[in-house]
Amino acid sequence: ETGVTQSPTHLIKTRGQQVTLRCSSQSGHNTVSWYQQALGQGPQFIFQYYREEENGRGNFPPRFSGLQFPNYSSELNVNALELDDSALYLCASSLKDTGWDEQYFGPGTRLTVT
């Protein structure tokens, strides 16, 4: 059973650019959640995808968007990057249909915006 993986590990972008982060779910999972963790803070919920549909969104602007693919892997896209977007981005996968949704986290992508 493979765990949750994320790519890339680190990324440096310039303000105004666009970035795509990727997440591969744990085998058998159908739900992916994305979180932003600023330095010294707890993770903040960005959005969740369930069976390729958005299933809830946190307080993030529309320039944060996502996709979930038929194999349940996922992408987080951020347009018009701002300095405050510098953070660790975590994805977590889970199996929603069981009634108990334990989320398994990936190691994260560290994004630095300069």
Add this chain to the structure above:
Amino acid sequence: AQTVTQSQPEMSVQEAETVTLSCTYDTSESDYYLFWYKQPPSRQMILVIRQEAYKQQNATENRFSVNFQKAAKSFSLKISDSQLGDAAMYFCAYRGGGSNYKLTFGKGTLLTVNP
């Protein structure tokens, strides 16, 4: 909106001793779940223990146990026989009982274990 508060930014404990990390939360929901996650320097968030709000019995996982006080909206984590590998950032998290499975996290407590 639900909030989670961890009032201890840092804690330290001697190896083999016991330490308790505090967490309080605010919610108007009656059905919810509470979690403690551990985030070591490797950054990967690992689930330590979970508690369903409808269960009165406190959850226990080996050396980790919780003190869940529903009326007081308090959810503390006790680590017994602390080990060097327990050193990490610990986050308390809340999840509502609805179909939106988002986790709301506290700011974390950095635990240091001294040999």
